[in-house]
Amino acid sequence: MLSLAGGKRDNDLILPINSSLSVTLHQDQLKTTTTAAASQDFTEDRLWLNGEEADVGHPRLQACLREVRRLARKRRGSSTEDTAALSLSYKVHIATENNFPTAAGLASSAAGYACLVSTLARLYGVEGELSEVARRGSGSACRSMLGGFVQWQRGERPDGRDSIAQQVAPETHWPELRVLVLVVSGEKKQVGSTAGMQTSVDTSPLLKHRAEVVVPERLALMVRHIHERDFEGFGQLTMQDSNQFHATCLDTFPPIFYLNDISRQIIALAHRFNAHHGCTKVAYTFDAGPNAVIFMLADTVAEFMEVVRRSFPPTTNGDQFVRGLPVSSASLPEELIAAVVAEPVPGAVQYILHTKVWGWVEHGAGEPICLSSGLCMGPHPHPHPWGCA
Amino acid sequence: MLSLAGGKRDNDLILPINSSLSVTLHQDQLKTTTTAAASQDFTEDRLWLNGEEADVGHPRLQACLREVRRLARKRRGSSTEDTAALSLSYKVHIATENNFPTAAGLASSAAGYACLVSTLARLYGVEGELSEVARRGSGSACRSMLGGFVQWQRGERPDGRDSIAQQVAPETHWPELRVLVLVVSGEKKQVGSTAGMQTSVDTSPLLKHRAEVVVPERLALMVRHIHERDFEGFGQLTMQDSNQFHATCLDTFPPIFYLNDISRQIIALAHRFNAHHGCTKVAYTFDAGPNAVIFMLADTVAEFMEVVRRSFPPTTNGDQFVRGLPVSSASLPEELIAAVVAEPVPGAVQYILHTKVWGWVEHGAGEPICLSSGLCMGPHPHPHPWGCA
Numbered sequence: 001m002l003s004l005a006g007g008k009r010d011n012d013l014i015l016p017i018n019s020s021l022s023v024t025l026h027q028d029q030l031k032t033t034t035t036a037a038a039s040q041d042f043t044e045d046r047l048w049l050n051g052e053e054a055d056v057g058h059p060r061l062q063a064c065l066r067e068v069r070r071l072a073r074k075r076r077g078s079s080t081e082d083t084a085a086l087s088l089s090y091k092v093h094i095a096t097e098n099n100f101p102t103a104a105g106l107a108s109s110a111a112g113y114a115c116l117v118s119t120l121a122r123l124y125g126v127e128g129e130l131s132e133v134a135r136r137g138s139g140s141a142c143r144s145m146l147g148g149f150v151q152w153q154r155g156e157r158p159d160g161r162d163s164i165a166q167q168v169a170p171e172t173h174w175p176e177l178r179v180l181v182l183v184v185s186g187e188k189k190q191v192g193s194t195a196g197m198q199t200s201v202d203t204s205p206l207l208k209h210r211a212e213v214v215v216p217e218r219l220a221l222m223v224r225h226i227h228e229r230d231f232e233g234f235g236q237l238t239m240q241d242s243n244q245f246h247a248t249c250l251d252t253f254p255p256i257f258y259l260n261d262i263s264r265q266i267i268a269l270a271h272r273f274n275a276h277h278g279c280t281k282v283a284y285t286f287d288a289g290p291n292a293v294i295f296m297l298a299d300t301v302a303e304f305m306e307v308v309r310r311s312f313p314p315t316t317n318g319d320q321f322v323r324g325l326p327v328s329s330a331s332l333p334e335e336l337i338a339a340v341v342a343e344p345v346p347g348a349v350q351y352i353l354h355t356k357v358w359g360w361v362e363h364g365a366g367e368p369i370c371l372s373s374g375l376c377m378g379p380h381p382h383p384h385p386w387g388c389a
Numbered sequence: 390m391l392s393l394a395g396g397k398r399d400n401d402l403i404l405p406i407n408s409s410l411s412v413t414l415h416q417d418q419l420k421t422t423t424t425a426a427a428s429q430d431f432t433e434d435r436l437w438l439n440g441e442e443a444d445v446g447h448p449r450l451q452a453c454l455r456e457v458r459r460l461a462r463k464r465r466g467s468s469t470e471d472t473a474a475l476s477l478s479y480k481v482h483i484a485t486e487n488n489f490p491t492a493a494g495l496a497s498s499a500a501g502y503a504c505l506v507s508t509l510a511r512l513y514g515v516e517g518e519l520s521e522v523a524r525r526g527s528g529s530a531c532r533s534m535l536g537g538f539v540q541w542q543r544g545e546r547p548d549g550r551d552s553i554a555q556q557v558a559p560e561t562h563w564p565e566l567r568v569l570v571l572v573v574s575g576e577k578k579q580v581g582s583t584a585g586m587q588t589s590v591d592t593s594p595l596l597k598h599r600a601e602v603v604v605p606e607r608l609a610l611m612v613r614h615i616h617e618r619d620f621e622g623f624g625q626l627t628m629q630d631s632n633q634f635h636a637t638c639l640d641t642f643p644p645i646f647y648l649n650d651i652s653r654q655i656i657a658l659a660h661r662f663n664a665h666h667g668c669t670k671v672a673y674t675f676d677a678g679p680n681a682v683i684f685m686l687a688d689t690v691a692e693f694m695e696v697v698r699r700s701f702p703p704t705t706n707g708d709q710f711v712r713g714l715p716v717s718s719a720s721l722p723e724e725l726i727a728a729v730v731a732e733p734v735p736g737a738v739q740y741i742l743h744t745k746v747w748g749w750v751e752h753g754a755g756e757p758i759c760l761s762s763g764l765c766m767g768p769h770p771h772p773h774p775w776g777c778a
Contacts, residue, residue, distance in 0.1 A: 206640075247637065252632075257653050
């Protein structure tokens with residue numbers, strides 16, 4: 001949350017215009033797995049994304065590789081051990097796979113870069129603060145280096161050394177928290193996130209106000225809600241900040257629309273659901289696209305899932321409509337149906353992923369979901385289906 | 390324009406939180422006609438809207454009636470003539486008709502209240518500053534009391550005496566200016582404007598910033614663009630301010646959406662059209678609903694109309710698709726079609742109204758169209774299909 005409203009202070013170093021906060025999602029559902037090897041037999045650095053070879057020369061990928069090697073060199077310089085360590089001159093082969101559909105490859109994925117940096121660090125025997133390195137690949141990747149609730153400190157230094165991720169709370173702090181990702185059908189995104197973000201910074205008077213005035217206040221408040229496990233406060237702020245992020249997209253010129261009519265219907269559904277219960281039971285957030293990420297506590301999942309199923313019934317893939325963690329069935333009271341479920345729109349939601357907050361990120365890296373702004377507006381590309389890449 | 394971002398300082402007096410600006414549209418296309426009579430034979434005040442009797446007791450209608458009678462009394466008090474004048478104790482019968490479809494009646498129409506006040510003033514022989522009286526009926530009605538380009542001064546006084554309309558320029562100042570209203574099909578508005586506006590004022594941090602900082606600057610700039618007949622500047626600012634108004638709606642909690650996917654497609658079409666021409670040829674603005682109001686100069690109408698017709702072809706009512714002022718036919722260059730016209734969406738636009746800026750408002754009153762914000766956010770209801778009522 002409040003991951004938003006970024007835009008760049010510095011494009012090469014990927015420094016955001018404000019701090020941000022996200023949760024890292026469980027890896028069973030949204031995981032990137034990366035394998036790296038170095039050998040004197042390799043003649044060049046090579047990269048495979050989901051089985052297909054890709055351009056290893058991407059400047060951001062090269063920046064990560066360079067930074068990890070620099071840290072390794074530094075480490076060895078101050079140590080007499082590690083004589084058996086891998087030569088830093090060896091070329092590397094990197095293979096990375098996502099277990100979730102992704103429109104773009106590594107270059108656009110927070111999880112992807114976080115995982116790449118973890119893997120390379122392991123390969124070269126580097127430890128310690130690596131979020132700064134991951135940030136050079138994709139801004140919000142710095143948050144994916146940690147599990148649970150993670151803040152990306154904007155930092156003040158021009159060299160970006162203090163623009164790093166810090167854990168606000170581990171995932172064990174709030175074990176009841178659940179996430180439903182509603183993947184909306186159709187429509188390819190029209191604006192790349194990076195281009196969009198820079199245009200927002202250049203043209204939106206409201207974004208400037210948001211980054212300078214609104215976000216700092218909200219971040220402090222959000223951290224408190226998380227510490228207190230206050231779902232009411234957490235949920236309200238998550239929704240408000242998602243909406244405000246999309247408001248700044250609309251205030252961009254030409255305007256950027258990530259939400260479509262289905263997104264709007266999901267938003268309205270969430271508000272009707274909460275109104276019916278008289279409190280915040282579910283909280284939506286939207287990244288740079290129409291898919292909804294909806295937070296709730298575990299005891300709400302079955303009921304809300306049934307509400308979604310009735311509102312956006314599956315057309316063809318009924319058996320694969322719900323994925324991820326199991327969901328028990330619920331029967332809805334008539335009053336709830338009357339008050340909450342609108343005219344069904346079959347096929348509007350492609351499928352639903354049920355997941356939760358993830359803790360320690362090891363070899364893989366979990367997708368981060370911005371808690372409030374709906375978009376991790378770091379100055380980096382992240383045109384993939386959900387999460388802040 | 391900049392008519393926006395209102396919200397109320399005072400609900401009874403209908404005082405806005407910022408100044409605003411609009412154009413009054415030509416009455417052949419969008420006209421309200423009101424007739425009023427007073428007689429000692431009438432036993433009560435009565436009102437007919439489009440032929441059906443309506444509640445004359447509406448507080449805002451009563452406020453207008455009371456204010457006009459007060460001014461008449463004041464005038465007579467300082468005069469020895471007018472002995473033959475109408476008794477102020479006579480009851481009145483009022484009949485009002487719109488020549489355009491309207492979802493709600495007089496209570497929601499700027500043109501309606503402007504016309505009512507003009508008519509009553511004529512009946513009672515009152516002259517002079519009447520925009521303040523019209524404002525008591527419907528905030529933006531004060532602007533409809535004048536033709537051409539009209540500013541509604543926010544004013545400073547708590548009693549609202551300085552919250553009045555002033556003409557920025559007459560319609561003759563820019564005779565080439567044309568307006569297309571694209572009436573979008575379907576979907577009834579979900580949020581009443583008044584309720585929406587008050588919620589915006591209460592919950593949107595961005596609206597506060599907009600009203601205090603952004604709008605005053607933009608208003609001054611817009612007046613300059615109008616005086617200089619600078620369509621490039623006028624158009625850009627009109628679009629930016631419409632977008633910013635809708636951004637503040639999204640920043641409202643719960644969020645308010647007036648634009649739908651068709652509105653978004655129209656916006657994208659306008660930007661592609663301008664990009665193809667390398668300058669601002671058309672400028673959209675949206676009120677509290679999905680219908681687009683598009684400004685352009687007369688020499689652009691034929692070409693843009695053909696672009697709209699190809700993008701949103703009529704389904705059933707081809708013969709009534711274009712209404713209002715005549716439009717000559719145009720054949721589009723292939724490059725323009727390739728660059729601008731997207732996949733056609735038949736039936737998405739119900740019909741198109743071609744009109745222009747109107748000058749002096751006599752018995753009738755023209756619809757005002759907000760030049761930039763897309764919505765006259767005065768603290769008053771205006772849920773009707775277009776214009777700021």
